[in-house]
């Protein structure tokens with residue numbers, strides 16, 4: 001259980017008491033006192049290994065010293081941090097580097113402060129450029145929880161109770177070109193917005209040729225091809241953009257999360273000149289879409305320092321090699337267990353896919369707990385990894401049967417060994433020990449009132 005000191009009580013009272021209750025129920029309410037690289041240190045002396053990276057925020061590891069010191073120097077400089085009435089040199093420098101790394105037709109950047117805000121901008125830009133309101137997205141997507149971004153997510157859990165969202169949005173199954181083409185044929189669709197690798201949907205890799213053909217279909221029907229690389233970008237999958245694995249040339253790419261070293265909120269929407277010109281089309285429209293904090297110096301400095309680290313430490317290549325080691329080792333260790341269906345991923349964005357057991361002795365408790373809550377099984381795995389083995393990870397937000405393995409890109413072979421050892425122990429326990437399932441009862445009792 002969490003220590004309920006004064007600050008924790010204040011949080012409970014004034015921020016989000018249900019979040020505190022949930023962390024308590026999962027025995028994950030830990031007070032962290034220091035985070036460095038891939039490791040987290042708690043006030044009670046425990047040390048955890050981070051295999052979640054704040055949902056792909058910490059590609060450069062926690063509190064990378066080079067990024068921290070760049071930020072300290074930026075503060076000491078006392079420059080125009082948020083003047084709003086000047087030309088931000090740092091924004092120019094960061095935009096130039098992002099466009100160079102992204103390549104293709106991406107030549108302008110709109111800066112904002114979150115992934116959702118980037119998706120909102122992409123929606124507006126696509127509508128302004130095409131004069132069409134329609135938006136198509138892939139089922140199971142996660143694009144953010146503001147009203148526009150949420151309109152591009154079909155999971156009812158996120159939408160329920162929040163009233164009517166944007167009209168003219170339509171989901172098509174990820175990987176289904178026929179459905180996509182059917183939707184685009186109306187020529188009323190401004191943008192097809194898709195994660196190149198769907199993360200919260202369960203680390204879903206695109207079928208061979210899908211994204212290339214989707215892009216071609218978009219071009220054919222005058223629809224913008226928009227990639228949400230909020231999780232997949234910044235070398236998470238091994239390349240600067242996941243788009244680069246498939247030779248794509250998108251009209252718009254959205255980046256956030258790892259963009260600024262996990263220290264300052266920041267998002268960037270990379271856009272082509274012709275889309276840009278449709279929005280900022282005259283002097284009168286020079287600030288027709290802006291965001292107060294977008295180009296702030298701390299975020300821009302963090303972005304520049306983050307790119308320096310990613311490039312200097314060759315973290316893209318490291319994501320590829322460590323990702324290969326991780327998947328190979330995991331497959332060797334756990335694919336023999338009947339509840340482990342698949343290990344999949346690219347670079348250091350990976351998922352362990354579980355499936356319902358066939359054996360009756362396992363099937364009965366599994367189904368019972370699934371009835372209580374579909375996420376119960378996955379949370380048990382998460383809880384065991386955390387409490388018994390000091391590993392922090394989570395299940396995917398829109399697919400509770402997939403556990404994420406997405407550590408900071410600076411992980412080493414020792415960290416991978418530690419994760420694989422822990423995962424093997426938990427997989428073994430769930431297949432062989434009644435205590436895994438009886439423990440679930442305790443969790444069920446704790447969460448029953450949620």
Ligand SMILES: Cc1ncc(COP(=O)(O)O)c(C=O)c1O
Nearest residue numbers: 114115116142143144228230231
């Ligand atoms: C793929 C993707 N897009 C957009 C978002 C929204 O980003 P934010 O939470 O910064 O608004 C997320 C958040 O998890 C995401 O995973």
